[in-house]
Amino acid sequence: xxxxxxxxxxxxYSAQLRLANPKMTQELYMQGFDRANSxxxxxxxxANEVARLAISDGIDAIKAAGLYRxxxxxxxxxxxxxxxxxxxxxxxxxxxxxxxxxxxxxGTEEEYRRHIFNVYMAAKQTFDRHKQSNSELKARxxxxxxxxxxxxGQFDALMQDLRERFGADYSPLFIxxxxxxxxxxxxxxxxxxxxxxxxKDYINLNDDPNLRLAADIxxxxxxxxxxxxxxxxxxxxxxxxxxxxxASEEDMRELGIDSDGRITQPxxxxxxx
Numbered sequence: 072x073x074x075x076x077x078x079x080x081x082x083x084y085s086a087q088l089r090l091a092n093p094k095m096t097q098e099l100y101m102q103g104f105d106r107a108n109s110x111x112x113x114x115x116x117x118a119n120e121v122a123r124l125a126i127s128d129g130i131d132a133i134k135a136a137g138l139y140r141x142x143x144x145x146x147x148x149x150x151x152x153x154x155x156x157x158x159x160x161x162x163x164x165x166x167x168x169x170x171x172x173x174x175x176x177x178g179t180e181e182e183y184r185r186h187i188f189n190v191y192m193a194a195k196q197t198f199d200r201h202k203q204s205n206s207e208l209k210a211r212x213x214x215x216x217x218x219x220x221x222x223x224g225q226f227d228a229l230m231q232d233l234r235e236r237f238g239a240d241y242s243p244l245f246i247x248x249x250x251x252x253x254x255x256x257x258x259x260x261x262x263x264x265x266x267x268x269x270x271k272d273y274i275n276l277n278d279d280p281n282l283r284l285a286a287d288i289x290x291x292x293x294x295x296x297x298x299x300x301x302x303x304x305x306x307x308x309x310x311x312x313x314x315x316x317x318a319s320e321e322d323m324r325e326l327g328i329d330s331d332g333r334i335t336q337p338x339x340x341x342x343x344x
Contacts, residue, residue, distance in 0.1 A: 095238050103237030104244070110229055111245045112164060112172075113303075118225035118293045119161075119250050120179045123154055125187050125218035126257055132211035138264070146260050153252040160247045174309045178302035186289040190214045193282040201267070201274050209265045213276065216261050221290050222250035 130147050133139050139147065165172045194217075195210035203209065226249045230242040242249075267274055276282055292298055 099237055100239055103233055103239055103241060106237075107229070107233050107241040107245060108164075111226075111248050112161075113299055114229060114294065115222070115226050115245075115248050116161065116172075116176075117179050117183075117299070117302075118222040119154075119157065119248065120176050121183050121187060121289070121293065122215070122219040122222040122250055122253065124180060124184070125190075126150060126154070126215040126253065128187070128191070129211040129215040129257070129260075132208045133260075133264075136205065136208050138208075143260065143263065146256050146263075150253050150256040150260070153256065157247060157250070157253070171306050171309070175302055175306040178305050182298055182302060183289070183292065186285070186292055187214065187218060189285040190217055190282070190289055193279065193285040194276065197274065197276060197279045197282055201272070203274075204268055205264070212257075212261050212265050215257055216254070217286055218289070219250055219254040219257055221286070221293060223254055224290070225293055226250065 130139075130151075133143060133147065162169055162172070191210050191214040194213045195206050198206035198209050226242075226245075230240070230245075233239070233241050
């Protein structure tokens with residue numbers, strides 16, 4: 072299916088879109104936009120939050136190692152400046168639902184912390200097996216990089232799916248949510264500190280099956296609807312007045328909450344791997 076030229080792309084049903092894809096209708100276009108907006112707020116938002124958590128751990132490790140100075144300090148601050156820019160744009164979307172979104176992010180941390188830790192531990196074990204110094208610092212930095220790359224991959228995969236399903240490229244509208252800029256500065260930090268002790272040695276982290284497994288599990292969890300529903304249900308329970316203004320009664324019932332705000336189903340059990 073043909074896609075629109077991003078150079079002409081705007082948030083409206085346009086002549087350029089019709090030329091690029093004659094089968095495109097305004098209704099189909101808006102269906103795709105609504106889905107993109109919803110999934111960027113949830114799937115991409117969660118992936119970006121996971122990357123932020125992992126990078127925060129990395130910055131803490133840099134400080135603990137006494138390296139938070141000069142160029143390193145500048146790169147850490149620049150990474151977070153770019154993260155805060157994304158957050159400022161993203162949070163404007165929520166209006167009176169902002170607290171519910173923040174509660175959603177709190178649930179994200181609870182759900183994903185152990186998966187972030189598993190990626191970190193797998194990286195550290197790899198460095199330890201190769202008898203590398205500062206393995207904790209290097210592993211924290213690599214964990215941040217891996218999580219940021221997964222966040223970028225989440226955005227790209229979502230936009231590709233939308234192109235295939237709706238025949239339009241929605242990525243220019245949501246490009247501010249792509250975690251590429253924080254990733255770019257974080258990679259510069261990795262280039263400084265994630266090196267083998269002997270320049271002649273080479274460690275390919277992609278060859279480590281435990282690290283690949285930990286990263287693959289995290290990637291799958293970043294697309295797990297059960298996790299999203301569990302986090303979302305908890306955020307709604309904390310913000311019933313706001314949620315009831317936006318969600319339909321059917322949606323609320325599916326979440327186990329009746330029209331009076333009573334929980335009608337037991338809490339979903341957290342799945343453990």
